[in-house]
Amino acid sequence: xxxxxxxxxxxxDAAGMSAAAQARRVGPEDxxxxxxxxxxxxxxxxxxxxxxxxxxxxRPEDLIVRTPETFERDFAIQVRTRTEATDxxxxxxxxxxxxxAGRERxxxxxxxxxxxxxxxxxxxxxxxxxxxVFGVQTLDDGVRLRGYLEEHRPxxxxxxxxxxxxxxxAEAFLIHGMAVTVLEAGPEPMGTLDEDMGxxxxxxxVRAGVDFRPWTRAIGFETDRGRVSAVVTEDAAxxxxxVVLGLGTRPDSALARSAGLRIGxxxxxxxxxxxxxxxxxxxxxxxxxxxxxxxxxxxxAIALGTHANKQGRVAGTNIGGGYxxxxxxxxxxxxxxxxxEVGRTGLNEAQARAAGFEFESVAVDSTxxxxxxxGALPITVKxxxxxxxxxxxGGQVVGGEGAAHRVDVLATALWNGMTVEEVAxxxxxxxxxxxxxxxxxxxxxRRLAERAY
Amino acid sequence: xxxxxxxxxxxxDAAGMSAAAQARRVGPEDxxxxxxxxxxxxxxxxxxxxxxxxxxxxRPEDLIVRTPETFERDFAIQVRTRTEATDxxxxxxxxxxxxxAGRERxxxxxxxxxxxxxxxxxxxxxxxxxxxVFGVQTLDDGVRLRGYLEEHRPxxxxxxxxxxxxxxxAEAFLIHGMAVTVLEAGPEPMGTLDEDMGxxxxxxxVRAGVDFRPWTRAIGFETDRGRVSAVVTEDAAxxxxxVVLGLGTRPDSALARSAGLRIGxxxxxxxxxxxxxxxxxxxxxxxxxxxxxxxxxxxxAIALGTHANKQGRVAGTNIGGGYxxxxxxxxxxxxxxxxxEVGRTGLNEAQARAAGFEFESVAVDSTxxxxxxxGALPITVKxxxxxxxxxxxGGQVVGGEGAAHRVDVLATALWNGMTVEEVAxxxxxxxxxxxxxxxxxxxxxRRLAERAY
Numbered sequence: 035x036x037x038x039x040x041x042x043x044x045x046x047d048a049a050g051m052s053a054a055a056q057a058r059r060v061g062p063e064d065x066x067x068x069x070x071x072x073x074x075x076x077x078x079x080x081x082x083x084x085x086x087x088x089x090x091x092x093r094p095e096d097l098i099v100r101t102p103e104t105f106e107r108d109f110a111i112q113v114r115t116r117t118e119a120t121d122x123x124x125x126x127x128x129x130x131x132x133x134x135a136g137r138e139r140x141x142x143x144x145x146x147x148x149x150x151x152x153x154x155x156x157x158x159x160x161x162x163x164x165x166x167v168f169g170v171q172t173l174d175d176g177v178r179l180r181g182y183l184e185e186h187r188p189x190x191x192x193x194x195x196x197x198x199x200x201x202x203x204a205e206a207f208l209i210h211g212m213a214v215t216v217l218e219a220g221p222e223p224m225g226t227l228d229e230d231m232g233x234x235x236x237x238x239x240v241r242a243g244v245d246f247r248p249w250t251r252a253i254g255f256e257t258d259r260g261r262v263s264a265v266v267t268e269d270a271a272x273x274x275x276x277v278v279l280g281l282g283t284r285p286d287s288a289l290a291r292s293a294g295l296r297i298g299x300x301x302x303x304x305x306x307x308x309x310x311x312x313x314x315x316x317x318x319x320x321x322x323x324x325x326x327x328x329x330x331x332x333x334x335a336i337a338l339g340t341h342a343n344k345q346g347r348v349a350g351t352n353i354g355g356g357y358x359x360x361x362x363x364x365x366x367x368x369x370x371x372x373x374x375e376v377g378r379t380g381l382n383e384a385q386a387r388a389a390g391f392e393f394e395s396v397a398v399d400s401t402x403x404x405x406x407x408x409g410a411l412p413i414t415v416k417x418x419x420x421x422x423x424x425x426x427x428g429g430q431v432v433g434g435e436g437a438a439h440r441v442d443v444l445a446t447a448l449w450n451g452m453t454v455e456e457v458a459x460x461x462x463x464x465x466x467x468x469x470x471x472x473x474x475x476x477x478x479x480r481r482l483a484e485r486a487y
Numbered sequence: 488x489x490x491x492x493x494x495x496x497x498x499x500d501a502a503g504m505s506a507a508a509q510a511r512r513v514g515p516e517d518x519x520x521x522x523x524x525x526x527x528x529x530x531x532x533x534x535x536x537x538x539x540x541x542x543x544x545x546r547p548e549d550l551i552v553r554t555p556e557t558f559e560r561d562f563a564i565q566v567r568t569r570t571e572a573t574d575x576x577x578x579x580x581x582x583x584x585x586x587x588a589g590r591e592r593x594x595x596x597x598x599x600x601x602x603x604x605x606x607x608x609x610x611x612x613x614x615x616x617x618x619x620v621f622g623v624q625t626l627d628d629g630v631r632l633r634g635y636l637e638e639h640r641p642x643x644x645x646x647x648x649x650x651x652x653x654x655x656x657a658e659a660f661l662i663h664g665m666a667v668t669v670l671e672a673g674p675e676p677m678g679t680l681d682e683d684m685g686x687x688x689x690x691x692x693v694r695a696g697v698d699f700r701p702w703t704r705a706i707g708f709e710t711d712r713g714r715v716s717a718v719v720t721e722d723a724a725x726x727x728x729x730v731v732l733g734l735g736t737r738p739d740s741a742l743a744r745s746a747g748l749r750i751g752x753x754x755x756x757x758x759x760x761x762x763x764x765x766x767x768x769x770x771x772x773x774x775x776x777x778x779x780x781x782x783x784x785x786x787x788a789i790a791l792g793t794h795a796n797k798q799g800r801v802a803g804t805n806i807g808g809g810y811x812x813x814x815x816x817x818x819x820x821x822x823x824x825x826x827x828e829v830g831r832t833g834l835n836e837a838q839a840r841a842a843g844f845e846f847e848s849v850a851v852d853s854t855x856x857x858x859x860x861x862g863a864l865p866i867t868v869k870x871x872x873x874x875x876x877x878x879x880x881g882g883q884v885v886g887g888e889g890a891a892h893r894v895d896v897l898a899t900a901l902w903n904g905m906t907v908e909e910v911a912x913x914x915x916x917x918x919x920x921x922x923x924x925x926x927x928x929x930x931x932x933r934r935l936a937e938r939a940y
Contacts, residue, residue, distance in 0.1 A: 439892035
């Protein structure tokens with residue numbers, strides 16, 4: 035090392051490798067960088083897994099953004115895969131690692147980045163470890179699930195949990211021509227939408243042939259010679275040749291916690307705006323941290339590749355001696371389900387209530403293009419605004435082509451703390467193939483502005 | 488009138504009828520409202536004319552938002568079509584009108600709205616009034632042009648001027664299977680884009696089969712038995728069975744000027760933020776006014792239905808006794824040409840220079856979806872930022888599906904005076920069918936943030 039300093043990164047996916055690559059770009063040339071990764075690959079597009087399972091993305095390699103070899107060659111970053119960090123000694127500045135062969139090492143560091151990601155919520159129910167019950171978090175999960183479909187050609191799938199991943203997986207099974215049942219503990223799919231908007235998603239799913247069961251919890255799994263054959267609920271057994279659990283994730287902060295780093299109220303590693311933990315030379319980024327929500331002003335833990343990339347980059351810049359800060363999130367998310375584009379940003383009604391806001395909301399039906407233009411499809415925009423100030427608190431969009439990108443306009447408006455009156459006056463683009471003269475966002479903001487005060 | 492007050496609106500299209508309808512909604516019940524309109528229809532979608540000519544929109548009636556009868560029935564607004572306002576007496580508060588039969592009237596008003604629209608620039612060249620030479624400003628223009636195509640079935644079209652309308656018309660002619668030549672006085676199509684971005688549009692047009700001629704001005708028209716047969720330029724005659732002039736428009740402020748109202752430096756009627764002219768009880772809205780550009784802070788005249796609607800609504804609210812203000816524009820525009828989505832907002836390089844800004848710019852090539860996702864198409868985003876402050880000054884986008892809506896994110900960012908560093912950190916939506924993990928807007932802002940200081 036000859037006097038150079040050493041960065042160790044725990045976790046070789048979006049956040050960790052963004053931090054490593056950025057520290058390389060801006061840091062001193064003699065900075066030594068080591069990344070350890072529990073799995074076998076680095077930097078893969080986890081959000082692409084449903085499309086891999088569906089066969090829309092042909093090969094697992096297509097989802098790998100950069101291989102360990104690329105990092106070593108182009109960034110002089112040493113990557114050790116199948117290597118787990120099991121302990122951090124903050125005082126001695128050392129990470130204890132164990133590789134697949136059981137070999138242990140002590141890795142000294144000057145800077146440490148914790149990017150341990152998220153753990154999927156898996157209920158500990160009878161039969162939940164049977165063959166044919168899958169999570170879809172890692173590339174290995176996706177590859178195994180695809181292999182299982184090819185080998186066993188099941189005709190019925192049950193998805194437990196109607197969040198983003200659950201619904202994307204339901205659609206993947208539909209593409210395979212399978213019968214699909216979705217079990218959801220709440221009233222409607224997509225719990226991050228309000229019920230009225232979730233209902234629109236449900237209608238789209240049902241039109242596409244999904245058997246959607248609200249208020250339904252899995253309490254166990256029936257098996258046949260070790261393989262799953264049904265999902266058991268309180269009042270039925272749903273036959274299943276394959277089961278996917280889409281029950282969300284929580285920050286994987288166990289390693290940070292046991293090292294003595296401060297953990298936030300959400301269970302994520304607490305960091306400042308530069309992504310520094312409670313320890314001076316230790317940084318954290320990605321799904322394992324909690325971050326600042328610009329609307330509620332409360333900490334949140336949101337597992338999303340786009341935040342992981344940005345946060346990793348911020349940490350890497352700061353480690354490299356530059357200055358960067360992460361501005362927080364507004365809770366933007368989007369997906370395409372059964373021909374519908376679905377997006378949300380900011381706070382939904384329950385979240386706004388929990389954050390102590392009094393608010394008004396309105397949902398307006400419109401069209402994605404000028405009404406007279408061929409291909410104009412229904413779109414519903416729902417907005418929430420604070421009472422008296424009229425400040426935009428959140429937006430949800432469900433509809434045809436172009437619905438998703440409208441969420442970005444709302445995200446940008448939220449980012450800037452705009453009122454719905456201001457939003458209604460904005461100079462958004464207009465041409466018949468893209469929107470009515472009054473864009474659905476503007477109409478809805480206008481309607482809400484008339485009542486928010 | 489029994490003590491009620493009277494609103495007269497001059498011009499029965501987007502701005503005028505928005506003002507009238509809004510004054511009805513918020514104003515006192517006994518407000519009498521009269522609208523006079525030179526043409527034969529009210530409230531039609533002028534932006535839809537190219538699609539009417541192309542046959543994508545089947546019938547002229549499809550473009551009419553509300554008929555005079557609807558206004559009378561639903562809004563108790565009296566509409567007189569084929570009636571021109573020829574003089575305004577500000578002191579006597581009277582408008583002089585002449586109808587198609589030559590009947591003259593004096594219409595007294597308490598409130599007046601001037602919504603006289605824009606005049607197309609038509610060069611006074613030899614042959615420019617020949618049969619077969621069209622502007623496309625009014626619904627009548629569109630109907631006549633479509634009739635001409637049906638009757639004469641010309642095989643070659645020449646479009647003079649490569650702005651939005653010109654290019655949309657060029658595409659309409661391609662759809663009819665015609666050979667199309669576009670003559671443009673400047674170097675590239677779409678002069679509101681920078682040349683490097685205009686070049687991308689040109690490439691798309693040429694791929695689609697358009698013969699594009701830069702640096703070429705029409706100096707006259709050859710005719711054959713009164714019908715146009717060619718467009719003459721300095722060094723050639725371009726055979727043409729039909730010609731469209733797309734040379735832009737200017738505010739039609741002649742009536743306001745002769746009444747003695749203040750006209751701004753752009754030639755548009757000067758108004759305050761409530762859309763009031765220099766005269767207390769006279770308001771103006773739409774293509775005939777000049778408005779405030781939020782980035783350059785200079786007056787601009789931009790003919791666009793979306794501004795007309797908003798401005799009309801603001802005028803109507805104020806006339807009705809409410810309070811509303813128009814926040815200005817950022818110069819957003821969008822179109823779809825030969826399979827490309829093209830959008831722009833804010834200032835381009837020439838405009839930024841003219842406004843006195845020092846700036847940096849960068850254009851970045853990316854994809855509309857995750858690179859591995861089927862249907863990912865090229866997209867180029869160009870951004871301009873002020874030196875030292877890093878403030879975003881403008882953005883241009885050319886690319887596949889989803890390119891246009893990204894302009895709205897930039898428009899919202901400009902509206903709020905964001906810096907490119909802030910833009911790069913924003914929580915925009917991400918899912919593989921809609922964008923790469925780093926959205927093209929974020930990548931470009933990031934790249935520019937690295938040099939703007």
